[in-house]
Amino acid sequence: EVQLVESGGGLVQPGGSLRLSCAASGFTFSSYAMHWVRQAPGKGLEYVSAISSNGGSTYYANSVKGRFTISRDNSKNTLYLQMGSLRAEDMAVYYCARGRPPYYYGSETYYYYMDVWGKGTTVTVSS
């Protein structure tokens, strides 16, 4: 069974850091791009970050650029999101999701839709 399981969420103070993990199973992890998408309480979906299958290309939404770092360990079938300088507006359920490998055109990387999602992990930012 294809499965993604997030962990690492919790309560953190404003300005603090947190590392989320996403354990993948049931598919060849190293063949897929991976994504993080978040959803603030009562709000819609917000795209956060993506990483190519070999980790060579990454993407960040402007709202997290410079504060969050996406990475992956294909030997451990695990995706990570290192979050720093956390703000109240970062409070959300964070989902990891699988995607097709991106395609490259010139210097740009184009990611696709997400076909498998984890159940999410909750990040609360509060003093």
Add this chain to the structure above:
Amino acid sequence: DIQMTQSPSSLSASVGDRVTITCRASQGISNSLAWYQQKPGKAPKLLLYAASRLESGVPSRFSGSGSGTDYTLTISSLQPEDFATYYCQQYYSTHLTFGGGTKVEIK
């Protein structure tokens, strides 16, 4: 960034109704559009991609159409398990964006 505008933001419908949700992009996206269904407290689920291609295992009562900037998701005969929030997502640009969602409620 490409802005995705869904309408309506919510609707009420009865079991058996035909339901149509619209997603408009701020520029042409060449059918690079996916639709997701999300139930309360659950993760989103992919329904369609490339505007009209049904994801494996998704019931055929779901369909998608459109071109250029305007796209629609249609549920031909609403079932009890279809009451949920639906999101569109464009993947035409390097900056992926979601629509604001359409909540389908029971009338």
